[in-house]
Amino acid sequence: MVRSRAPPRALTAALTRRPWTCPSCTFFHRRRYSQKPSRHEQKNPPTTQQPTEPPDHRKLGTQQGLFMNSVYSPGSPIFLPRGARVFNRLVDFLRKQYVRYGFEEVITPTIYKKSLWAKSGHLENYKDDMYSVTGYAKSGDPPASAGSCGDEGDKHSAAAPEVQEDGEEGEYGLKPMNCPGHCIIFASQHHSYRDLPVRYADFSPLHRNEISGALSGLTRVRRFHQDDGHIFCRPIQVEDEIKKTLDFVKVVYTALRLGVSYRLALSTRPKDHFIGTEEEWDRAEDALRRALESSGMAWSVNEGDGAFYGPKIDIILTDSDGKEHQTATVQLDFQLPKRFELEYQAPAPEHEARGETTEDPELLASYGPVRPAMIHRAVLGSVERLMAILIESYNGKWPFWLSPRQAIVLTVNTSEPVVRWAEEVRNVLTGNDSSAYEELQTGSLPSAENPLRPTGLAVDVDSSARSLGSKIREAKTNGYSQILVVGEQDVENKQVSLGKQRMSPAETRDKMLNMVHTFQ
CATH class of the missing domain: 3.30.930.10 (Bira Bifunctional Protein; Domain 2)
Structure with a gap:
């Protein structure tokens, strides 16, 4: 027997490659920004429990805001933005x-x-x-028959019009x-x-x-x-x-x-x-x-x-x-x-x-x-x-390339330089170059320095006035694949922190795009 061809090597390698992010980013960020676990967390460490029932896409779809249904169109799912x-x-x-x-x-x-x-x-x-x-009958048109293509009256109806x-x-x-x-x-x-x-x-x-x-x-x-x-x-x-x-x-x-x-x-x-x-x-x-x-x-x-x-x-x-x-x-x-x-x-x-x-x-x-x-x-x-x-x-934990929530940028505080840098990081990751759009609005094509090149990455920013630990926990609960952090030091160095890595926004963008292209 001749076996079908195996998937391309690059694809197989990409699927088996370890993620480039650190799974212990919560611990790292707490240590870096001197945020110790609370007493309650020390006395009650999180435990991993086996699910009591198999995952249900209807429940998960609602929890993750993926789709909904309407009584006005039964059986026709409405996909929400994610x-x-x-x-x-x-x-x-x-x-x-x-x-x-x-x-x-x-x-x-x-x-x-x-x-x-x-x-x-x-x-x-x-x-x-x-x-x-x-269609609704027009003036002078004969009334159209009602029902579906499955109506018995349509089987061999002698009254059905001859259609050219x-x-x-x-x-x-x-x-x-x-x-x-x-x-x-x-x-x-x-x-x-x-x-x-x-x-x-x-x-x-x-x-x-x-x-x-x-x-x-x-x-x-x-x-x-x-x-x-x-x-x-x-x-x-x-x-x-x-x-x-x-x-x-x-x-x-x-x-x-x-x-x-x-x-x-x-x-x-x-x-x-x-x-x-x-x-x-x-x-x-x-x-x-x-x-x-x-x-x-x-x-x-x-x-x-x-x-x-x-x-x-x-x-x-x-x-x-x-x-x-x-x-x-x-x-x-x-x-x-x-x-x-x-x-x-x-x-x-x-x-x-x-x-x-x-x-x-x-x-x-x-x-x-x-x-x-x-x-x-x-x-x-x-x-x-x-x-x-x-x-x-x-089970709601999407690979990065398919994830409806690919990345989120968290701010350490709400100071104006940190919040502004978090927004700039998101713009770089998503390819939202304002200069390129300004050139288009003036009637000229974007220059090589300011290309109009959206990445397609889904990136959010959380600059709320809450502790970093609280933001990280919420981001994990919401299923974000990559959690990035920016603080005062990141503003000074024009970097962003992801786990133990510090990179420029452009380097982070390129790594994320590589994950998309290799189906990680």
Whole structure:
């Protein structure tokens, strides 16, 4: 068996490297600034207690101010500023990997006409999980029908208006997935076999009509974001693309410190509600089996659990409570390319369609249309669901690069020079150079001396009139990854203290950015 490639050495080394901060910074700062533990602390030293119950992302999410829910939109989490930081970092991380794996990002509509969902097969096989969207009736328009795409009256309604592809229509559907939109993009252009594979990625929000009793925090929602991607490739390229996708999953989950704790499951043809022939399904399932065998990882079979358009490989993680969640997925589809009449031009088209090669010059001289294979893939899966798993996996203690509270600058006192220097330290760490913005406001571009270069680091300042020990305890309770201190001596030396280290703000910034870039 050929094993999938291991994660890059630099990534593995970064994940195993010891943190560069001192875990005993509380003791150090007390000793430096002559702050002894109180009598109560001496008589009652802190003890480490084992948690009595597994971490719950709903409780931790509330405690850390990550997300909330509203009765006005059940199942649609509202990310608060700190939760949005984590969400955006996960998405940005995936975007950066697209360079390696050859994906190009697109932005597609949230709603499409029902005629599109009929063409893709969703209206027939998936409508109970969809939402319909109707506009308010305009003057002179016939009344629009109410309800969802799952209403029985929409099944084969003789009263339903005939809809032209280029005409108006009263009812639309909120998209539960991006695949039909990506098929539209592929069909809009002419393709040669030399152009393939074509890989599209999409972070558009999706909506699925989950029953209210199934809704739970971030794990089961109605509105979510998926790192959705679709690969249009030649039949001969299918297995290689699936292997690359499994490698993509392995690299990303290693960076997230999830390792290979996930399991792989092959989901096969459903008994009902599937499109295509059994022969086409058998061919697709065989291709996925070969890719799984080549991956070198253990896998199992979920009989009849495939999507209605094709079999799939699901990546399944277990949360802190022992419950399994499907996150990443790889699905092979020969049906949507057929329904959307997708094609590319290739020599020896009959051999090409079977995934075969030929050296016959006469056959190679003949060009013709060939249907591409379509691979649906998501690495994070639902970003919301993966965030829930990460919150519980980290138990609220985030790695620095993902942390919603990366650093805080604490002042020893409230004197004006110390407070002003603390603000200056934060500006350096965040890349907030006021001179660069002043140059922009005057109509000129920032100079080399004052570049407009925000770092993306999340840094707060606590200059309240409290003891340093009290500020440190609160910062730790709030989950700050790095706690920096500035006092009179730091103002004089233009430095900042972090544990036992004293560095310039620029050196501190560079160290923090290195932690971000190496996923510490």
